[in-house]
Structure formats: structure tokens, C-alpha cells
Amino acid sequence: MPAKAKHSPKYERLDAEVRREKLILATIEAVGEVGYSATTVREICRRAEVSPGLLRFHFSGKAELIFHAYERLLNDFIASLLDAVREGDKEPRERLAAFVEACFSADGSSEHRLAMMLAFWSELRHTPEIRAPATKMFAAYRKELIEVIEQVAQVEGNADEVDAGLVAISLTSLVDGLWLERSVNPQGFSLEDAKLACYGLLDGFLFCGTNEQWLQERAAGRNIVYHD
Incomplete structure (x- = not known):
């Protein structure tokens, strides 16, 4: 009697x-590929090659x-920022500049982060x-940035006048807003x-407006033109 063929389990x-x-x-x-509305439980399970029951076992929904x-994605992003900020023997202003540069890297990861951020x-x-948990996560995101801003303020001699927490939340909000704007009009402005x-x-x-290094970075001999 022939042996029964073995079938691989579906999952x-x-x-x-x-x-x-x-x-x-x-x-x-x-x-990242099909957008939030098309990312159903069934679509996720299809890509992960697991059953919907297994998804519900590991996550509430x-x-x-x-x-x-x-x-x-945010933890990976923070790790890349910290690597940029801590790399080498940088002055506080250079560390802050490294943060800005890393926020707008052209490696493609920011596009995925934007899609997930909106979702x-x-x-x-x-x-x-x-x-x-989201509030806790965002607090950790800003913690190191606040420390760098405080160090810059100390070097500049205006620590008593600078609210590092306000500067940090203003900067991170601007970064998020700029990425959001690029999601609507990718050609509107460059990185x-x-x-x-x-x-x-x-x-x-x-x-x-008194620091020459930052004035040079800001101006860079060009005018920002918004493209429709």
C-alpha cells in the first residue's frame, strides 16, 4: 500500500x-506599501505567513x-540619531547639527517611519x-535631545534663558510636521x-541670530522656494 504523501503545514x-x-x-x-486602510489583519497575516488566530494570541488586535x-521604527530611528550625535568627539553644537542631519537622511527609512507615524x-x-505607553516612548525620544540642548546653552552662556524642553518639543514637532508636509507634496521642498x-x-x-556657525548653516547661500 503506497505511503501517504506528506503535506507541509500551511503555517x-x-x-x-x-x-x-x-x-x-x-x-x-x-x-509602507499599501497604506493604513488596506493594512488589514488578513493582509498582515498573509505577509507574515501566520494564521489570524496567532495574531490574536500575540496582540489584542x-x-x-x-x-x-x-x-x-521609532526605536531604530532613535538609535540612528544617538549614533550620529555621539559619533566622534563633537562639540555640543556639532552634536545638535548631527541630530538635524540624521532626521532628514535620504536612506528611505524616514518614508517608512512617516507612513507608520500617520497610522x-x-x-x-x-x-x-x-x-x-506612547507618552512614555515620546519622553524617551526627547530625553537625550534635551540634554544636548542644555549643553549648547551652557556653552553659549545663556542656560538661564533657554527652556531646553520647549526647544526640544518645538524641534521634534517641526521635524514631524515637515515630513508630514512632504507626504502631501514630496516636491514642495528638499530635505x-x-x-x-x-x-x-x-x-x-x-x-x-548672533551665532555665525548657525547663520551659515541656515542661509547656505540660498532661498527656500515652495513648489506647488
Whole structure:
């Protein structure tokens, strides 16, 4: 009697952490490629090659998975920023400039982060249970930036006049806003223009237009022209 043919299981039996990782990466990929509305539980599971039941075993639903996917991208982004800021023996102003440069790198990762950011904000508005961990995550994002700003203010001798927390939230909000604007009109302004906008903000907060290094960075011999 012929032996029965062996059939491979439809879904791989993987270690729990490996399955979680596959689901997170599949979510990032799906949101980046097809957008938030088309990133359904079924689409995520198809890309991760797991069953919907396994997704529900590891996550409460799409909202929690979106949060963890965004957390992954943000943590990777923060790590790249810290690497840029800490690399070499930089002065505080150079470290702050490295932060701005890293925020607008042209490696493509920022586009994925933007797609996830928009999806995450959509969920955050309607999912109170992820607001607390999100607040904690954003606080960690700004912590090192605040420290660098405080060091710059000390060097400039105006530490008593600079609210480092306000400068940090203004800068990070500007960065997010510029990326959001580019999502609407990618040809509207260049990444170099975006950097100059950040240098202008920092110059106003920290130097009041008196620091030559930042004036040169900000001006760079060009005018920003918005293209429709």
C-alpha cells in the first residue's frame, strides 16, 4: 500500500518571539506599501505567513500591533540619531547639527517611519489604552535631545534663558510636521530646505541670530522656494 504523501503545514510553527517579529515586520511592510486602510489583519497575516488566530494570541488586535510596529521604527530611528550625535568627539553644537542631519537622511527609512507615524496617530486618537505607553516612548525620544540642548546653552552662556524642553518639543514637532508636509507634496521642498528650517528654529531659540556657525548653516547661500 503506497505511503501517504506528506503535506507541509500551511503555517510554520515558529518560536513565539519569531512569530511576533514576523508580525511586526509584516505590519511595517504593509503600511509602507499599501497604506493604513488596506493594512488589514488578513493582509498582515498573509505577509507574515501566520494564521489570524496567532495574531490574536500575540496582540489584542490591529491597534496594539500598529503601536509595536511604530515603536520598533521609532526605536531604530532613535538609535540612528544617538549614533550620529555621539559619533566622534563633537562639540555640543556639532552634536545638535548631527541630530538635524540624521532626521532628514535620504536612506528611505524616514518614508517608512512617516507612513507608520500617520497610522499610529490614527489609532492613538481612538485607542486610549496605548496613550500611556506612547507618552512614555515620546519622553524617551526627547530625553537625550534635551540634554544636548542644555549643553549648547551652557556653552553659549545663556542656560538661564533657554527652556531646553520647549526647544526640544518645538524641534521634534517641526521635524514631524515637515515630513508630514512632504507626504502631501514630496516636491514642495528638499530635505536640505527642511534642515535649514530646523537650523533657523534653533538659531532663534539658542542664539537669537548672533551665532555665525548657525547663520551659515541656515542661509547656505540660498532661498527656500515652495513648489506647488
